[in-house]
Amino acid sequence: MxxxxxxxxxxxxxxxxxxxxxxxxxxxxxxxxxxxxxxxxxxxxxxxxxxxxxxxxxxxxxxxxxxxxxxxxxxxxxxxxxxxxxxxEDFGDDRMRDWLDARPEDEEAAYEAAVHALADLHDKPPGPFAPYDMDTYLGEVRLFTQWYASAAAIEVDEAGFEAAWREVLEPVVKSPHNGVTVLRDYHAENIMLLGGRPGAPQGLIDFQDALVGHAAYDLVSLLQDARRDVDPGFADMMLETYREERHRRGVDLYGGAGDFIGEYATLGAQRNTKIVGIFTRLAKRDGKPRYLAMIPRVWKLLEADLDYPALRPVARWFDANIPADLRGAHGGEIA
CATH class of the missing domain: 3.30.200.20 (Phosphorylase Kinase; domain 1)
Incomplete structure (x- = not known):
């Protein structure tokens, strides 16, 4: 009991x-x-x-x-x-993740609604929240060296790690695509489908860590989901749906200042690096080993992000510091 x-x-x-x-x-x-x-x-x-x-x-x-x-x-x-x-208020039991596990045919409708909800959020003035700044980004990625590298019993170049991340995150911090409310954990397990249908209004939960930051961050949370497989081609389609919707509302994410897709990839690499560290900490410090099984999925997403040219400094650091057998499909096999 x-x-x-x-x-x-x-x-x-x-x-x-x-x-x-x-x-x-x-x-x-x-x-x-x-x-x-x-x-x-x-x-x-x-x-x-x-x-x-x-x-x-x-x-x-x-x-x-x-x-x-x-x-x-x-x-x-x-x-x-x-x-x-x-x-x-009780939002009921129709969590997006559970709904799609039972009804995979509704995936496009559910994700389109989630993407449009983000466009609505990004149309609003930013909330009175702290900025998602360089110190915050760097503090998050350090969880990788603090927890994952330690658990894997490998010595890494921590100064080089921070220098590489500073270099790739500088364009993100200075991007014109900053200045929206970022919920920070916007994914299928934190979205409730109100009204019992995939295109219903989105009920938001788990938003207490909101900051003001880059418009791509919550897209990364949604489309590079650490807990649910999202086909890369489908994720690209939903990313384009978001860009088209913002364009329809008068926001240009295609040209001009700021490389939105490059910044999306950079934030994907940043978030996935952080999550590998967090999931390791949950297992090692908090006695929740089930999170180790999710790490290979996160490594796969991270490796795809690191292929983007904007991530070359970070990719070189990973190549020099993290052995191949501790990456990718084998990334959850830590001590």
């Missing part, structure tokens, strides 16, 4: 849900936990994001901003941020 956290019943009584039936849901990669509530014909979701490991305030702030700009974050019914409790 699942042990419920201390303070849960007190919070629910204060929120007017003291008589609710409580159904724990499976955990994710964080310390957050979720519970589905039912009280008669009412339903809600309870999030527990306990300090000091978690802080629900950014979630509440971003949810408020999204709702104020006509984007579909869950409504907040009641919250006690200091204790880590948030009572929110």
């Amino acid at each position: 699942t042990q419920l956290p201390e303070g849960l019943h007190d919070f629910l009584r204060t929120a007017g849900w003291g008589d609710a039936a409580i159904h724990p849901l499976p955990g994710d990669a964080s310390f957050r936990r979720y519970y589905r509530l039912r009280a008669g014909d009412r339903g809600a979701m309870l999030m527990h994001a306990p300090p000091p490991h978690e802080d629900p305030v950014p979630f509440l702030d971003v949810a408020q901003w999204l709702a104020a700009h006509s984007l579909r974050a869950p409504a907040i019914h009641h919250a006690d941020p200091e204790a880590g409790w948030v009572l929110l």
